[in-house]
Amino acid sequence: MTLDETRGRITRDGIRIYEDADFAGMRAAGRVAAEILDAVVPLVQPGVMTETLDDFITEEVKRRGVTSATIGYKGYRHASCISVNHVVCHGIPGPKLLKDGDILNIDVTVIVDGWFGDTSRMYVAGELNRKAERLIEVTHDALMKGIEAVKPGNTFGDIGHAIQTYVEANRMSVVRDFCGHGLGRVFHAPPNVLHYGRPGTGAVLEEGMFFTIEPMVNLGRPETKILADDWTAVTRDKSLSAQFEHSVGVTATGCDIFTLSPAGLFHPTYRR
Numbered sequence: 028m029t030l031d032e033t034r035g036r037i038t039r040d041g042i043r044i045y046e047d048a049d050f051a052g053m054r055a056a057g058r059v060a061a062e063i064l065d066a067v068v069p070l071v072q073p074g075v076m077t078e079t080l081d082d083f084i085t086e087e088v089k090r091r092g093v094t095s096a097t098i099g100y101k102g103y104r105h106a107s108c109i110s111v112n113h114v115v116c117h118g119i120p121g122p123k124l125l126k127d128g129d130i131l132n133i134d135v136t137v138i139v140d141g142w143f144g145d146t147s148r149m150y151v152a153g154e155l156n157r158k159a160e161r162l163i164e165v166t167h168d169a170l171m172k173g174i175e176a177v178k179p180g181n182t183f184g185d186i187g188h189a190i191q192t193y194v195e196a197n198r199m200s201v202v203r204d205f206c207g208h209g210l211g212r213v214f215h216a217p218p219n220v221l222h223y224g225r226p227g228t229g230a231v232l233e234e235g236m237f238f239t240i241e242p243m244v245n246l247g248r249p250e251t252k253i254l255a256d257d258w259t260a261v262t263r264d265k266s267l268s269a270q271f272e273h274s275v276g277v278t279a280t281g282c283d284i285f286t287l288s289p290a291g292l293f294h295p296t297y298r299r
């Protein structure tokens with residue numbers, strides 16, 4: 028362990044250990060991000076452009092007096108990533124019309140008093156078909172299995188293993204090319220939170236670690252490629268992909284989920 032220039036400390040794996048008081052900052056930031064994802068639910072309909080959803084999110088960020096973490100991040104220009112159907116992540120909002128049966132992930136990160144809240148969830152335009160519903164269900168439940176593995180003494184490999192085992196038991200695949208990440212007063216920090224792995228491997232979880240878990244799950248093969256826009260990641264085999272993301276903090280007995288939906292709309296966002 029080394030002492031850091033500010034409060035807290037950094038583990039030998041380079042992971043910051045935050046203090047008790049810091050949980051309140053993360054809760055506030057996570058709540059705002061989740062509220063914005065709640066607010067967008069009624070707008071997701073066939074015939075709506077993804078850039079219209081992003082414009083709404085930009086307004087919601089402003090209205091709350093907080094800051095978008097993604098606008099200006101490595102040249103990214105939008106307040107959300109919107110990833111439709113076979114887009115795995117980092118879909119760029121644009122003049123693309125949603126059509127009946129489309130499934131989409133909307134990912135929002137805000138900065139509130141210097142703390143980062145990062146969350147994403149799945150939405151449906153119109154009627155949801157059975158295969159897509161199963162994918163969304165399995166992806167959500169895989170995230171929650173990962174979160175159940177979050178407690179001091181467990182390892183990051185335990186989280187990845189819980190997710191991978193569940194996804195593969197359902198004959199779907201875990202994307203390897205993207206991972207979760209530490210966050211706090213920064214957007215992306217160590218560790219890389221892999222959504223696959225072996226029990227007991229990787230860094231040991233300690234109280235005060237803040238990170239995201241954000242599994243991407245494909246109906247087909249796990250391989251992805253990045254489109255010419257340098258952002259949009261798609262499945263190589265064009266199969267459907269889904270993702271859910273929470274920001275969490277390790278507590279003495281388990282974890283706090285900072286990005287729970289105040290409206291109870293994390294999943295499902297649609298009626299059945």
Ligand code: MF3
Nearest residue numbers: 097100103108117134136145
């Ligand atoms: N919110 C994404 C994540 O979960 C990162 C988006 S970066 C952007 O880490 F620039 F593409 F917006």
Ligand code: CO
Nearest residue numbers: 145239241272
């Ligand atoms: Co993230």
Ligand code: CO
Nearest residue numbers: 134145146272
């Ligand atoms: Co995100």
